[in-house]
Amino acid sequence: MGPTLVDKIAPAKMDSERSSHSDSRARTIEGGFLSIVILGASGDLAKKKTFPAIFNLFRQGFLPLNQMKIIGYARSPLSDQGLRDRLRGYLKAEHTTATKDSIDIVDKFLDLVTYISGPYDSDKGFMDLNEAISSHEQAEYGKEGPTRRLFYLALPPSVYIVVGKLLRHHCINQRGWTRVVVEKPFGKDLASAEELSKELGDLFTEQQIYRIDHYLGKEIVQNLLVMRFANRFFVPIWNRDNIANVQIVFKENFGTEGRGGYFDEYGIIRDIIQNHLLQVLCLVAMEKPVSLSPEHVRDEKVKVLRAIEPIQNKDVVLGQYDSYRDDPTVSRDSRTPTFAAVVVRINNERWDGVPFILRAGKALDSRKAEIRVQFRDAPGDIFKCKKQGRNEFVMRLQPSEAMYMKLTVKQPGLEMSATQSELDLSYHQRYQDIVIPEAYERLILDTIRGDQQHFVRRDELQVAWQIFTPLLHQIDDAQIPVIMYKNGSRGPLEAEKLVEREGYVRTSGYIWIPPSLKQEK
Numbered sequence: 001m002g003p004t005l006v007d008k009i010a011p012a013k014m015d016s017e018r019s020s021h022s023d024s025r026a027r028t029i030e031g032g033f034l035s036i037v038i039l040g041a042s043g044d045l046a047k048k049k050t051f052p053a054i055f056n057l058f059r060q061g062f063l064p065l066n067q068m069k070i071i072g073y074a075r076s077p078l079s080d081q082g083l084r085d086r087l088r089g090y091l092k093a094e095h096t097t098a099t100k101d102s103i104d105i106v107d108k109f110l111d112l113v114t115y116i117s118g119p120y121d122s123d124k125g126f127m128d129l130n131e132a133i134s135s136h137e138q139a140e141y142g143k144e145g146p147t148r149r150l151f152y153l154a155l156p157p158s159v160y161i162v163v164g165k166l167l168r169h170h171c172i173n174q175r176g177w178t179r180v181v182v183e184k185p186f187g188k189d190l191a192s193a194e195e196l197s198k199e200l201g202d203l204f205t206e207q208q209i210y211r212i213d214h215y216l217g218k219e220i221v222q223n224l225l226v227m228r229f230a231n232r233f234f235v236p237i238w239n240r241d242n243i244a245n246v247q248i249v250f251k252e253n254f255g256t257e258g259r260g261g262y263f264d265e266y267g268i269i270r271d272i273i274q275n276h277l278l279q280v281l282c283l284v285a286m287e288k289p290v291s292l293s294p295e296h297v298r299d300e301k302v303k304v305l306r307a308i309e310p311i312q313n314k315d316v317v318l319g320q321y322d323s324y325r326d327d328p329t330v331s332r333d334s335r336t337p338t339f340a341a342v343v344v345r346i347n348n349e350r351w352d353g354v355p356f357i358l359r360a361g362k363a364l365d366s367r368k369a370e371i372r373v374q375f376r377d378a379p380g381d382i383f384k385c386k387k388q389g390r391n392e393f394v395m396r397l398q399p400s401e402a403m404y405m406k407l408t409v410k411q412p413g414l415e416m417s418a419t420q421s422e423l424d425l426s427y428h429q430r431y432q433d434i435v436i437p438e439a440y441e442r443l444i445l446d447t448i449r450g451d452q453q454h455f456v457r458r459d460e461l462q463v464a465w466q467i468f469t470p471l472l473h474q475i476d477d478a479q480i481p482v483i484m485y486k487n488g489s490r491g492p493l494e495a496e497k498l499v500e501r502e503g504y505v506r507t508s509g510y511i512w513i514p515p516s517l518k519q520e521k
């Protein structure tokens, strides 16, 4: 039998081989035995996102085949094999040619996975965990040599602190780094987020804490700084003189589906807008950082957040889809918004007067996330372009990553008339041989490399909550109306009116479906 894909896996790639930018961002991967511990390994996120992302890194040779273990920890009574069986269906060895190879690579990965069943609040469980990690380390590395420990909290935030304390007490690495990944929601409002930050901050240094927001790992989001600051086209026009309005949109064509209990407590602003969309806004609106070092980038994000004005009620539309309360895990008289449109205003020299409209909704007519930048009309319109519509630059995060510009051109033919057309960079067409990594894949790799650029810093989180907390408290106190909308619709009509009121000009008669989206259907 010839060599399988597993045999062909190279030792973990070093950053110097992989990184296209050999500047200050390129980090050396420190050597040493790597233990990745997933706490909450029995859960939804772990099986759907965390383990598959680690598997993809492994499959592509980014993890050290013979120098690592992956340990799942949760209360559920599972065996090693039980966890492996549960995960197998989620590990897809796509892009490998032979089926045998695909099975081998999955088996090889699952061989690295073990499971410990234990509570989240007992010394014993965490002593067992430490024992297991140490014994793997020693089996490979003896008692000397550097080791690396990554703890991924795929858990409800209610247990973060108790788990953090026990990790701190029993599982800290004595021979190398310890890093802790925490998932959103990081609190429910400013006070609770601050408390969580303080308690975690008493246990771990800021350099050890990785607050994950998976939107920061999406390809088009990662492209934002390059687009804005490496293209002469954009540098001079990215401001209030040229841009009329910006929309950052998240739509899902399904409801809360099995997560109703969690969602009903949080709602769409805490679930999507305060974190994912606000993070995207930071990258669209921030000033150029001094360098790409994580602190320089995050310093600029914090500055733009600090320039955001208090949100006014007239700038908010809330909705709830009509079948939301049919979910048995949702309260019968729930007023939790499943849709929100919020106008955010940035009071600085670059953006004064430009509305940033953040819109997110569940159970809408399609699944899509995009940034839509609409430009002002060209002055002195001799071509009657106003009829045709405005220039827009759209960055589609999903589905099918793309960036396109809507612009006015001469209608081809003998007549001199203007029409709307587009310049399209659809990734699946342009980069046919490149597999775009999943957000979690990229971010987990960053945690192993020690790169915090794409993670939320404590002060960033604090300002993000400061912006939304007054509004959230009013919503919690039922002071803002929640409009019903039909499951599968575009959301409340009032939101469309809000967007119009803020000066968005819809192009009439222009319908263009990007080829990559046609393929998607």
Ligand SMILES: NC(=O)C1=CN([C@@H]2O[C@H](COP(=O)(O)OP(=O)(O)OC[C@H]3O[C@@H](n4cnc5c(N)ncnc54)[C@H](OP(=O)(O)O)[C@@H]3O)[C@@H](O)[C@H]2O)C=CC1
Binding pocket: 040, 041, 042, 043, 044, 045, 046, 074, 075, 076, 120, 153, 154, 155, 156, 157, 158, 159, 183, 184, 185
């Ligand atoms: N699922 C998703 O798509 C996303 C999730 N997240 C966040 O990731 C984290 C994990 O999410 P998810 O996997 O969906 O969560 P789950 O509800 O599936 O919980 C994960 C595991 O935690 C344990 N657990 C559940 N409830 C409790 C509780 N009340 N007290 C103690 N342990 C509990 C369970 O393990 P056991 O009982 O075996 O110990 C469960 O398998 C959350 O913070 C969530 O907000 C973020 C983005 C997306």
Ligand SMILES: O=C1O[C@H](COP(=O)(O)O)[C@@H](O)[C@H](O)[C@H]1O
Binding pocket: 214, 252, 271, 272, 369
């Ligand atoms: O964080 C969350 O994100 C998902 C949407 O993620 P995407 O990468 O598929 O866009 C959302 O469904 C979920 O409610 C939310 O908690």
